[in-house]
Amino acid sequence: MRRKAVSLLSRVARPSALQSPLVAPIASLPRYYSSHGPPNAKLNQPIQYNTSTYLSHTAATTLANPELPASIRTSGNTTRQNLYQSINSALSTALSTDERAILFGEDVAFGGVFRCSTNLLDKFGPDRVFNTPLNELGIIGFGIGYAAHHDSNTAIAEIQFGDYVYPAFDQIVNEAAKYRYRGAGEFSCGGLTIRMPVMGVGHGALYHSQSPEAFFCHVPGLKVVIPRGPVQAKGLLLASIRERNPVIFMEPKILYRAAVEEVPVDDYELPLEKAEILAKGSDVTVISYGTTVYTVELAAKAAKETLGVSVEVIDLRTIYPWDKETIFESVKKTGRCVIVHEASKSGGVGGEIAACVQEECFLRLEAPVGRVAGFDAPMGLIFEQFNLPDVARVFDTIKKTVEY
Amino acid sequence: MPTTLTKWLGRRIFRAFGGNNNLTGAQQIKSHVSAPPPIESNCVQTRSPATDSLIPRRRRHQQPHHLRHHLPQSLLRIVDLLPSGFLSFLRLRPSTSSSPPSDITMLASQSRKAALNAFRSSSRKPLVAALSARSVSVDATASQDAQAPEDPDKPFTIKLLSQSFDAYNIEPPSLDFVTTKNELINMYNDMAAVRRMEFAADRLYKERKIRGFCHLSVGQEAVAVGMEKAITPDDQVITSYRCHGFAYMRGASVKSVIAELLGRREGIAYGKGGSMHMFAKSFYGGNGIVGAQVPVGAGIGFAMKYLGRPNVTFALYGDGAANQGQVFEAFNMSKLWNIPVVFCCENNKYGMGTSAARSSALTEYHQRGQYIPGLKVNGMDVLAVKQACAWAKEYTTSGKGPLVMEFLTYRYGGHSMSDPGTSYRTRDEVSWMRTNQDAIAGLRTRLLDWGVATEEEIKELDKKVKDAVDPEVAAAEAAPVPDNTRKVLFEDIYTRGSEPDWLRGRTAEETYYYKE
Numbered sequence: 020m021r022r023k024a025v026s027l028l029s030r031v032a033r034p035s036a037l038q039s040p041l042v043a044p045i046a047s048l049p050r051y052y053s054s055h056g057p058p059n060a061k062l063n064q065p066i067q068y069n070t071s072t073y074l075s076h077t078a079a080t081t082l083a084n085p086e087l088p089a090s091i092r093t094s095g096n097t098t099r100q101n102l103y104q105s106i107n108s109a110l111s112t113a114l115s116t117d118e119r120a121i122l123f124g125e126d127v128a129f130g131g132v133f134r135c136s137t138n139l140l141d142k143f144g145p146d147r148v149f150n151t152p153l154n155e156l157g158i159i160g161f162g163i164g165y166a167a168h169h170d171s172n173t174a175i176a177e178i179q180f181g182d183y184v185y186p187a188f189d190q191i192v193n194e195a196a197k198y199r200y201r202g203a204g205e206f207s208c209g210g211l212t213i214r215m216p217v218m219g220v221g222h223g224a225l226y227h228s229q230s231p232e233a234f235f236c237h238v239p240g241l242k243v244v245i246p247r248g249p250v251q252a253k254g255l256l257l258a259s260i261r262e263r264n265p266v267i268f269m270e271p272k273i274l275y276r277a278a279v280e281e282v283p284v285d286d287y288e289l290p291l292e293k294a295e296i297l298a299k300g301s302d303v304t305v306i307s308y309g310t311t312v313y314t315v316e317l318a319a320k321a322a323k324e325t326l327g328v329s330v331e332v333i334d335l336r337t338i339y340p341w342d343k344e345t346i347f348e349s350v351k352k353t354g355r356c357v358i359v360h361e362a363s364k365s366g367g368v369g370g371e372i373a374a375c376v377q378e379e380c381f382l383r384l385e386a387p388v389g390r391v392a393g394f395d396a397p398m399g400l401i402f403e404q405f406n407l408p409d410v411a412r413v414f415d416t417i418k419k420t421v422e423y
Numbered sequence: 424m425p426t427t428l429t430k431w432l433g434r435r436i437f438r439a440f441g442g443n444n445n446l447t448g449a450q451q452i453k454s455h456v457s458a459p460p461p462i463e464s465n466c467v468q469t470r471s472p473a474t475d476s477l478i479p480r481r482r483r484h485q486q487p488h489h490l491r492h493h494l495p496q497s498l499l500r501i502v503d504l505l506p507s508g509f510l511s512f513l514r515l516r517p518s519t520s521s522s523p524p525s526d527i528t529m530l531a532s533q534s535r536k537a538a539l540n541a542f543r544s545s546s547r548k549p550l551v552a553a554l555s556a557r558s559v560s561v562d563a564t565a566s567q568d569a570q571a572p573e574d575p576d577k578p579f580t581i582k583l584l585s586q587s588f589d590a591y592n593i594e595p596p597s598l599d600f601v602t603t604k605n606e607l608i609n610m611y612n613d614m615a616a617v618r619r620m621e622f623a624a625d626r627l628y629k630e631r632k633i634r635g636f637c638h639l640s641v642g643q644e645a646v647a648v649g650m651e652k653a654i655t656p657d658d659q660v661i662t663s664y665r666c667h668g669f670a671y672m673r674g675a676s677v678k679s680v681i682a683e684l685l686g687r688r689e690g691i692a693y694g695k696g697g698s699m700h701m702f703a704k705s706f707y708g709g710n711g712i713v714g715a716q717v718p719v720g721a722g723i724g725f726a727m728k729y730l731g732r733p734n735v736t737f738a739l740y741g742d743g744a745a746n747q748g749q750v751f752e753a754f755n756m757s758k759l760w761n762i763p764v765v766f767c768c769e770n771n772k773y774g775m776g777t778s779a780a781r782s783s784a785l786t787e788y789h790q791r792g793q794y795i796p797g798l799k800v801n802g803m804d805v806l807a808v809k810q811a812c813a814w815a816k817e818y819t820t821s822g823k824g825p826l827v828m829e830f831l832t833y834r835y836g837g838h839s840m841s842d843p844g845t846s847y848r849t850r851d852e853v854s855w856m857r858t859n860q861d862a863i864a865g866l867r868t869r870l871l872d873w874g875v876a877t878e879e880e881i882k883e884l885d886k887k888v889k890d891a892v893d894p895e896v897a898a899a900e901a902a903p904v905p906d907n908t909r910k911v912l913f914e915d916i917y918t919r920g921s922e923p924d925w926l927r928g929r930t931a932e933e934t935y936y937y938k939e
Contacts, residue, residue, distance in 0.1 A: 126776045129846065152746035152782040153713050153774050183712065186749070222635035224697040226711035394923075396916050399695030400635060401686030401905060405912065412926075 062321055062411040066313045068277045073297050073316055073334070074248045081250055081281040086289050097281040102274045105249035105282045106135040106214075109256040110175065112286050114143045117173050120260065121165065122148045124158060124177025124214075132179060133216055133275050159187040159213065163194050166210035166265075173210040175260060181217035181269060182226040188234070195265040196240030209263035214256075216272035217245070218310045218361050219407050223272075224400035230309075230362035230393070235267050236339035236371065242266045243338040244291060245309045249280040254289030255336065262291060271309040294342035296349065300331030303355040303421055306346060306372060308335040311359045311408055318413035328421050338368055346372065347379045354385035355420045361407050364392035386423035389416040560586035561831045561856075563645065563803040563865025571875045575604040581873070587807040591789050591827075593796035596814035600806050604875045608884065610652060610805050611870060614644040614863045615888040617668040620677050623896040624667065624684055624698075628840045632900070633684045637698040638665045642835040645862035646769055647672045649808025650737060654816060656705055659727065661720045662739035664699035665769075665834075666709025669739075673706035677892050681899035688905040693914075714740055714747030717766065721753040724764030724825070735816040739767045743774020745788050754792050757825040765815045766792065766827045769802065771834045776847040792827035802830030803862045833860070909937035 068074060075081035078097040100108065114120050122136060122143075128150045130137035140148045151158050155178055162174035178184045184191070191213070199207040219228040235243050244259050244266055246252035252270065259266040297312065298319060307315045312334050319330035331349050335341055350356045356376050358369035373388035391408045398406055567582045581600045588595040621641045627633045640647070647668035650660070662669050667680050675691050683690030684698055691701050699711040707723060710716035720738020727734045740750060745768050757764050768788040772779055779786045789797030800811040808830065815826050833856045837844030844853070870876045876884070905911045913922045925936045 129776050150777050150781065152777075153743040154746050154748065156748050157746075185712075186714075186747070220635075222697075224635055224711075225695075225700060227636055394913075395918075396913060396922075397695075399693075400697035401694040402912065405907070 062317070062414050063409050064317065066277075066317065068274075068279065068313065071313055071316055073312055073332075074278055075250055075280045078281045081283065084250070086293075086295075087254075087283065088287055091283045091285055091287045094283075094285060096284040098284050099279060100249050100282040101276050101279045102246075102249045102252050102270065103133050103135050103276065105253040105280075106256060106270060106275075107137055107139070108282065108284075109253040109260075110136060110139060111142060112253075113173070113175065113257060113260045114139065114147060116286065117171075117261075119169070119171050119210075120147070120173035120175060122175045122177070123151050123161070125153055125179045126150055127177050131177060133270075133272065135214075135270075135275075136177070155183050155185075155187040156190055159190040159211075160194065162211050162213070163190060163198065163208040163265075166208040167198060167206055170207060170209065170263065173260060174208075174212070176211065176213045178213060178215040180227055180272075181215040181231050182229045184213075184215055184231060191235065191241070191265075191267070192238050196238045198240075198265075200240060207263070208265055211265040212256075212260045212262075212268055213266070214268045214270065216275070217269040218271040218273065219398070219403055220273050221403055222400065223398065223403065225397055228398045228403055230269075230360065232267075232269055232338050232360075233362050233367045236368055240265070241339065242291060243269065244336065245269045245271065245338055246336065247271070247309060247312045247334050248274065248278045249282045251289060251334075251336065253282055254287050255291065257286065258288040258291050261288065266291075269309070273310055289336075292337045292340055292342055294336055294345040295334045296331065296345065297334050298330065298332040300329040300353065302329045302353055303357060303417055304331045304333060304346070304349040304353045305357045305359060305413070305417065306333045306335055307359040308338060308368075309361070311361055311413075314408055314410055314413055315359050317410045318417060321410065321414050322417045322421075326418060326421065328417065330417065335368075341372070343375060343379070346376065350376050350380045351383045354383050355389075355423075356380075356384070357389035357391065357413070357416050357420055359391045359408055359413055361393050363395045364390055365395050367392050386420045389420045391416045558586060559589045559799045559801050559831055560584060561801055561803045561833065561860050562586075563801070563805075563860050563862045564868050565865075569873045571604050571607075571873045575608075578603055581806065583807055583810060584801065584804070587801045587804060588811065589789065589799035591787070591797035591799075593798065593818075593826075595798060596810050598810075600810050602806070606652070607866070607870060607873075607875050610648055610809075611863070611866050611881075612884060612888060613648045613651075613672065614805060614866065615885060616677070616892055617644045617647060617671055618863060619888055619892040620671060620680060620896070621667060623677075623681060623892065625836070625840070627681070627685065627896075627900070633698075633840075634686070635697055636664075637684060637840040638838065639836045639840070640665045640668045640834065642856065642861070643769060643771060643802070643832045644668055645805040645808050646739075646767075646802050646830045646832055649805040650767075650812045652805075652809045653812035654735065654737070657732065658734045658816065659705050659707065659720075659723045659736040660739070661707035661716045661723060661736070662709060663713070663716060663741055663744060663769075664709045664711050665741070666699065666701050670701035670703055670706060670709070673703040675701060675703045675706075677895035678899045678902075681896050682902045685899060685902070686904065687899065687902040688911070689899070689902040693911075694905055695915075714744035714750050716740065717744070717747070717750045718753040718756070720766070721757045721762055721764050721825075724757065724762040724819075725760065728761075728763055733820050734763070735819045736762075736764045737767055737812070737815075738764055739769055741774060742768060742770040742772065742779045742786075742788060743777070743782060745791060746774075746783055751791075754795055754825070754827070758792070758795050761822065761824040763819040763822075764825045765812075765819055766795075766825065768827070768829045769832055770829050771832050773834075773838070773847060775838045776842065778847065787829075789827050789829035792825070795825050795827050797827040797829065799829045799831065802832035803860050803865065805862055805866055907935055912937070 078095060081097050082092045082095060110122060114122060122139060126132060127136045128140045128148055136148060158176050162176040166172050166174045178187065195208050195211055199209065217230050232243050232245065235241050242262065242264055244255050246255045256268055259268045305315050305319065315332055319332055322328040322330055331353055333346065333349060358372050360368055362368065369390040369392055373390060376388050377384065391413050393406050396406060562584060565584055569581045572579050578601050581602060583598040583600050585598065587598065618641055621639045624633060624637060625639060628637050651672035660669060660673060670680055670691065671677065679689060679691040680701060683692055683694060683696060683701055686694040686697065688694060699709045702708040707719065717738050717740050720736055724736035727736060744750065754766065770779060770788055774782050785791060789799040798811055801807045811828060815828060819826055835853055835857055867881060870881060871878065909922065922937055925934060
């Protein structure tokens, strides 16, 4: 029955030209990674991903990661990949290690607009990698049904842009998140993973640069994961796919090409619900995730150089449920906390973290918890750079918090 | 018995058109994908200054190449008698001058099965309905005999191609198209201006002055222009993200459209929306989310009805969006409440990178309203579009409820600027459509044939379009970016929220104060 349904769908969805996969539409987009300050800009310098210390540029630094399994660390097998290539590698690994895993979404069989599923159709065939019509609601509902049929069914759904997920909101919130609970444990759609590109690119405008993570962080039953680079993306995505709870996996789209790392070739997972301390510090804790991690890096550097402030930088990685232990421990140590994200401030992830921090660390806090976020405004085409947190804004908030 | 007969017929027709029946389904699909450029010997290509593209022009006094002529007379009669479902699936256009072989080779074994099903289901319908419905051509060039009168404002009648429409559960519009010389010239002008504007956007994007997402409608101009000619400024239009042409036709200036793409203050949405979001009077914009505008269109239509206005609302969407659930929700509401709205599917054959047949279980988009009557229209023929839209306005505003229309059209470019548009279809297919079924070139041929304008006059028209569009594009390029004042940065937001009192600029010396 399952097989029949899948092959029926894939027949409709089979791509037109197997031999000539869609050339990456995004490939022709110019690189436009950073805020573009004037020549005399002091803080808003372009982000240099190739020198960021939050990315592993050599095999040695990659393999030094204690979170990697020992077998990976000793094999020493790495390859240079950007984020979309490492996602591709993760998907390929997931499909080859789990014969009940299927991958589907708009234009996925051609490789997807960001090339994440390149060549997967050739490797795994049209019954397992297929295009869907432009139906976000249908895609997610379909994925829930497939995953619900059997506990070991794995559905990897792609929403082409995070901004398009809203038609599927009902399926995610009312069906996926509540499936096990309402089914008294008999039914579950835990094998469902929903991938989507999120966050700004500098010119995506209203419907291609939003960050919808906070909506899903309000829904018990879901997990929300956002990686910051290729090594993280592969490990976290594999963990998310194999996780037997529905996971929303958001990929910062500017990093698809910008972030390049030495990525372990073999199969590995990184822990969900665990934050990572990127830089040890003693004066202020700055928490972020996704693209803004690199903005924080520059702001922390500037704070160190100009103010002599030692910043502890934490990448949240799993946004919901988030790693309270690591955050509280850090804030109790530094006494100060700043949260940075691209999504708009009101009702954002920062608000929730700030509330928890004051509940848990009130007596240790030396200053109010700072938040640097997108303004409460839609993402206007020409105002995108203005809307996103930049180095100057993060720096100013660090300064304000430290000098409080 | 009927099954065997249709199977045999299918095979006969297929062979008559040069199809190889021995191919497997997969081979045939592949041969569809990489079909050779079709035979079209009597076309010359000229480069027009206004459209800056290869514009085909059929040599006058030469009869178009009729594939139909290759059919034996007896078979031809059978072809003509076949019901619509069968014909449209085969994409045989009984008296169309030039069907691309790529379409004909679509008759794969799998497809034949579907064609048979279509035949079976349609054979259950009354015979008259089946006979009156015909497959629709996308031919914009075929001329019918007509002679324009001297007086540029004197109406005269043109016979539209018999394959201009395919009706579903309704009588199609008349094929007698009443027009004037001036109106025809006007249509030509508008289509040329839209194309010139789109080419300017294309250039600016390639010069990296326009950033982000940009969806061009080159090839689809006839829909925006024909529709506008059939309605008044008080009729309402809402469309998807491929909206530049509609914005222009609804009254936006070229400057405001291009300035919007460039993110300038003088852009039609102050540079906030970019390509997908343009608004004008009675034009509710391009909408970035696939299908989202369709129920909104139903709401606009209801407002017209509620206020007792004699106006129609056109809600446009693409063949990709046609599968969105909210489109069907809008259909139901509109029929339930008899809303004067026309749902228009611009079928350009590809929803992003997936062809209609690979995304839609029923590619007869005009029949997708099921309980709503529908009309498929040759969307490459601006005259047919106008006729259909005028007919639809008359029907919907007389209290008969909604309609579903499908415009068969074609985009020459990719889905957006970052899509080369050649990986899911062949270059030959694109250039074939460009050369043989171009809306602007088609009208041009007819202007010449009907004596509406001479070669020189059309050249003059092209030059005028160029002189009108180019300076506006230049002015848009020279327009300033928005000021970073509080008013500009946070205007038009429903609820004020987190706007800062002050903001540090790019350097320490640069600080902006927003508190009023």
